[in-house]
Every structure is written in C-alpha cells, then in structure tokens.
Amino acid sequence: xxxxxxxxxxxxxxxxxxxxxxxxxxxxxxxxxxxxxxxxxxxxxxxxxxxxxxxxxxxxxxxxxxxxxxxxxxxxxxxxxxxxxxxxxxxxxxxxxxxxxxxxxxxxxxxxxxxxxxxxxxxxxxxxxxxxxxxxxxxxxxxxxxxxxxxxxxxxxxxxxxxxxxxxxxxxxxxxxxxxxxxxxxxxxxxxxxxxxxxxxxxxxxxxxxxxxxxxxxxxxxxxxxxxxxxxxxxxxxxxxxxxxxxxxxxxxxxxxxxxxxxxxxxxxxxxxxxxxxxxxxxxxxxxxxxxxxxxxxxxxxxxxxxxxxxxxxxxxxxxxxxxxxxxxxxxxxxxxxxxxxxxxxxxxxxxxxxxxxxxxxxxxxxxxxxxxxxxxxxxxxxxxxxxxxxxxxxxxxxxxxxxxxxxxxxxxxxx
Numbered sequence: 001x002x003x004x005x006x007x008x009x010x011x012x013x014x015x016x017x018x019x020x021x022x023x024x025x026x027x028x029x030x031x032x033x034x035x036x037x038x039x040x041x042x043x044x045x046x047x048x049x050x051x052x053x054x055x056x057x058x059x060x061x062x063x064x065x066x067x068x069x070x071x072x073x074x075x076x077x078x079x080x081x082x083x084x085x086x087x088x089x090x091x092x093x094x095x096x097x098x099x100x101x102x103x104x105x106x107x108x109x110x111x112x113x114x115x116x117x118x119x120x121x122x123x124x125x126x127x128x129x130x131x132x133x134x135x136x137x138x139x140x141x142x143x144x145x146x147x148x149x150x151x152x153x154x155x156x157x158x159x160x161x162x163x164x165x166x167x168x169x170x171x172x173x174x175x176x177x178x179x180x181x182x183x184x185x186x187x188x189x190x191x192x193x194x195x196x197x198x199x200x201x202x203x204x205x206x207x208x209x210x211x212x213x214x215x216x217x218x219x220x221x222x223x224x225x226x227x228x229x230x231x232x233x234x235x236x237x238x239x240x241x242x243x244x245x246x247x248x249x250x251x252x253x254x255x256x257x258x259x260x261x262x263x264x265x266x267x268x269x270x271x272x273x274x275x276x277x278x279x280x281x282x283x284x285x286x287x288x289x290x291x292x293x294x295x296x297x298x299x300x301x302x303x304x305x306x307x308x309x310x311x312x313x314x315x316x317x318x319x320x321x322x323x324x325x326x327x328x329x330x331x332x333x334x335x336x337x338x339x340x341x342x343x344x345x346x347x348x349x350x351x352x353x354x355x356x357x358x359x360x361x362x363x364x365x366x367x368x369x370x371x372x373x374x375x376x377x378x379x380x381x382x383x384x385x386x387x388x389x390x391x392x393x394x395x396x397x398x399x400x401x402x403x404x405x406x407x408x409x410x411x412x413x414x415x416x
Contacts, residue, residue, distance in 0.1 A: 004314050005307070005321075006338060009054070009297070011253040013220045015166060017098055019054035020314060021334045024256070024301040024322035025102040025169065025224070027363070028059040028370055029072030029399070034406060035065070036081070037074055037088040044374040045088065048327060049095030052334030055320070056092045057169050057256075060104035060176075061160075063152040065411045066116030069106040069176070071399035076101070076156045079410075082163050089164035100167035100220060101160040103153060107177030108138035108186070109262050115404050119145065120180050121187040121194065126262055131356045135262075146193060146203060149177070154210040157221075167220025170207055173258045178204045179226060182243070185234045201243050205250065212251040222254040222299075223247055227286040237286050241293055248295040256299040256322060257290065259283050262356070280309045284316060291317035305346065307337040328369045329381055345381040352385075361385035364392035 009017040032038020048056055062068050062075045076085060092099030108120035111134060118136035126135040141149070157168045172178035180186040181203045187194050193202050204223070212221055225243060228236050244255055259282065282302035291298055300313050301322030310321045326333055330343040347365050352358040368388040369379055 003311065005310060009319055011220055011297070012251065013167070013253050014218050015098065015220050015253070017054040017320070018096065019052075019334070020320045021053050021310070021337075022055040022057060022299060022301075022320050022322045023048055023053050023327050024258075024299075024324045025057045025059050025171070026324045026328065026366060026370070027069060027073075029070045029367060029396070030371070030374070031072050031074045031399070032084075033402070034081075034410075035062075035068075035073065035075040035403065036084040038084070040371065040374040041074075042087055042091040043376065044370055045091040045099070046094055047331045047373050049092055049097060049099075051095070051327070051332035052338060053095075053327070054097050054334075056097060056099045057322070058088070058092070058099065058101050060102045060171055061156065063103055063105050063156040064117075064149065065407065067106055067110060067119065068114065068116070068403065069104070069109065070111070071114065071396060071403040076103075076159055076163075077152065078155050078159075080159070082159060085160070085163035085165075093164075093166070098166040098220075100169050100222065101156075101165045102169040102171055102224070103156045103160070104171035105149060105152070105177040107180045108135065109175055110136050112136045113400065115407055119177070121189055121200075124186050124188060126175075128262065128356050140189070143191075150203065150206050150210050153207045154214045157211040157219075158214045161215045161219050167222060167253070168211065168215075169222040169224055169256065170204070170211065171224045172204050173224045173226040173256075175262050178207070179235070182226075182239065183231075183235045185231060197239055197242055198246075201246055204243070205246055208247060208250045208252060217251075220253045221251060222256060223252055224256040224258060227257040227259045227283045227290060237289060240286075241290055244290065244294050244296055244298075252296055254297050254299055254320070255294070256301055257283055257287050258301050259286070262359075280304060280306070281313055284313060287313070287318055288316045306342060310337070325366050328366045328373070329379055331373055345379060348382050348385065350385045358385075361389040364388040367392060 006019045030040050062073050065075045110118045118138045119141045120138035122140050125137050160168050182200050187200050227240050280303045287300045297319035299320040299322050300318045304323050305326040313321050350358045350362045365388045
C-alpha cells in the first residue's frame with residue numbers, strides 16, 4: 001500500500017530516514033553492570049530494528065553519573081567504556097533504519113532514595129500531593145554547575161557519535177532539567193537563566209550549540225520539547241512556538257513534540273488540567289497550530305496506535321510519527337501497517353483515579369512488555385497494572401543497590 005508513512009524523510013544534516021515512523025524514547029531502566037547497555041537492551045533493539053521503523057530513539061541516556069531518572073538508567077559520560085554502546089548502535093541499525101540516542105539530565109525529578117545530586121533551576125520541589133516525598137529536594141544550580149552540565153551534554157553527544165549512533169535527541173520535555181528551566185513555574189531565577197523566555201531557553205540553546213559544534217555535520221541533532229506542560233501558568237504552546245524558532249538557526253534537524261511532566265503526566269494521557277482528553281494522538285491539536293509556523297520538521301508522539309491515526313497526524317503537516325507503548329506491545333507494527341494489518345493487542349487500561357500512581361503503573365506495564373520482548377517471550381498485554389508495578393518496584397530496589405555500589409566505587413558520591 002502506497003502511503004506517505006513509508007516515504008523517506010531527508011533531514012538538514014543530510015541524513016535520510018527510510019520512512020516516517022519512529023520508535024519514540026521509552027525509559028527502559030534495563031542497564032546492565034556499570035550502568036551500561038547489557039544484553040537485554042541489545043536483544044530488545046534488534047527486535048525493534050527488524051520491525052520496520054525508520055528511526056529508533058533510545059530511552060534516555062544520562063549525561064551525569066550522579067543524576068539518574070532511575071537506578072536502572074544507562075550512563076554515557078567521559079569515563080564510560082564505548083564498546084557496549086557500539087554494540088547497542090549496531091543492534092539498533094541491524095534492520096536498516098537509523099538509531100539516535102536520547103540524552104538527558106533529570107534535574108529535580110530524582111527519587112529521594114537515590115544517591116548523587118538533585119538539581120534544578122531553582123529550589124522548587126516536585127509537587128505530587130501525598131507522593132511528593134518520593135522526590136528529593138532540589139538545590140538551585142550555580143552558574144558553574146550549569147556550564148558543566150552543558151559540557152556534559154556535548155561530551156555524551158560526541159561519544160554517541162564515536163559509538164556509531166546516527167544522532168542524538170536532547171530531552172527538553174516531560175519535566176526533566178531543560179524542561180524545568182523552560183517552565184516559569186519551576187524556574188524562579190533572576191539571573192541570565194531566568195525571567196524571560198529567552199533567558200529560560202538559554203541553557204537548552206547553549207547545549208544545542210555545544211553539541212552541534214562537537215559532532216559531525218552529518219550527525220543528526222534533534223530536540224524533544226513539550227507542546228505544553230499542561231499546568232496552568234506553565235510552559236505553553238506559544239512558548240513552544242518561540243523556542244522552535246530559536247532552535248531553527250542552530251542546526252537542529254527535528255523537533256519532537258510531546259507534553260506533560262511527573263506533576264501532569266499528559267504524555268501518558270493523564271494531564272493535571274483538562275486541555276487534552278484525547279484517547280489517541282494526545283497532542284495533535286497543539287501540533288496542528290505549531291506546524292503552521294514551524295521552520296523545522298516536527299515529530300509527534302503520544303497515544304498513536306493505529307495506522308489511521310498515524311495517517312491523520314501526517315496529514316496535519318507533521319513530518320514523522322512517534323510511537324512508544326504501541327511498539328512495546330507490537331514491535332513489528334510498522335511492517336504490519338505496510339501489509340494492511342493492525343496490532344493484535346493493547347495493554348490493559350489503568351483506570352485508577354490517582355494520576356501519579358496510574359502513570360507509574362502504566363510505565364511499569366510497558367517495561368514489563370519490553371523485558372518480555374528482550375527475553376524472546378510472548379507479550380502478555382493483560383498483565384494487571386498492580387502486578388507490573390510491584391514487580392517493577394522489586395527490580396528498582398535491586399537496581400538501586402547496584403547503582404549505589406557502582407557510584408561509590410567508580411564515581412564518588414559528591415556532586416559537582
């Protein structure tokens with residue numbers, strides 16, 4: 001079947017994606033020993049690579065060994081051995097598509113029991129009601145820490161290219177560090193990194209510049225950006241439009257649009273406000289407005305599971321569609337679409353009224369399926385979300401012990 005979905009997409013860097021379907025980043029939390037990609041990740045990405053996507057974007061890789069979104073996170077810093085990452089890149093490209101590494105710093109979205117540092121633009125803590133104590137109290141970053149973090153992103157990007165990845169995606173969405181700097185609700189600074197949108201975007205723009213001059217011209221550089229934070233008074237669609245315009249002259253190939261944060265998990269269809277109640281393509285209405293003025297190609301992620309929906313997104317002017325959960329349940333979904341078929345299964349819905357807990361359970365369900373794919377086991381879409389969450393918490397406790405031991409013996413526990 002002929003479709004724009006299966007047409008190539010040339011990018012500014014000269015890279016050409018073979019089709020308009022991408023696996024969006026999902027936090028696998030599957031690091032092996034030493035916070036490195038292990039055999040499970042390699043198996044998982046080989047399976048995705050064989051399923052027909054044009055682009056695989058990895059789950060977030062940490063630029064700072066002392067700041068992880070979870071204890072099972074992968075770290076690529078100056079000291080990490082490159083061979084495991086070379087194997088990961090080879091696995092991701094084994095089916096003929098491209099693989100980009102998503103690079104990230106969690107900022108204040110770090111669990112309270114994690115060692116290391118909890119940083120933010122300001123000392124504004126994550127507010128999740130009765131769940132707030134799960135997160136550490138952030139310290140406002142100094143100018144020196146901001147500059148060191150910019151350098152960390154550039155180092156990780158350079159090493160990703162050395163390992164054979166085709167590009168990087170700088171994560172500035174979902175309430176992580178760069179999203180925190182962009183948000184007027186979190187960023188209360190009165191210096192060069194706070195106040196106006198231009199100042200709040202300064203760290204992101206500095207990172208993009210540092211990465212672009214560090215990597216080859218043919219290496220893709222993308223940014224993941226919230227179309228909105230879905231919090232009243234937060235980063236909104238007009239802010240997103242302006243930031244995209246700021247990114248355009250800096251050599252960015254693509255901007256991926258998503259939305260939300262831990263406080264308002266719109267990326268899983270559970271915003272804190274009511275501006276999106278869509279069951280599919282959560283952020284399409286916002287994307288339609290942004291695509292009209294965007295000087296850069298846009299990718300849209302969030303709630304896309306059917307070919308009909310994907311075609312609708314492309315018809316809006318979006319250049320590429322991103323899928324996460326759908327590919328954790330049906331890793332060969334692009335090939336199925338090409339053959340005129342759809343997925344056989346969907347995950348059991350999480351209907352809990354506690355949005356923070358429901359979001360955590362939903363992510364646990366997805367990780368449960370990813371581990372099954374990695375182990376070459378059948379998908380179990382009806383796994384109860386409570387069971388998936390309990391299993392995930394047990395794995396996290398084991399991973400935390402390993403991360404603490406690794407950090408204390410190889411990196412030290414002091415911030416810097």
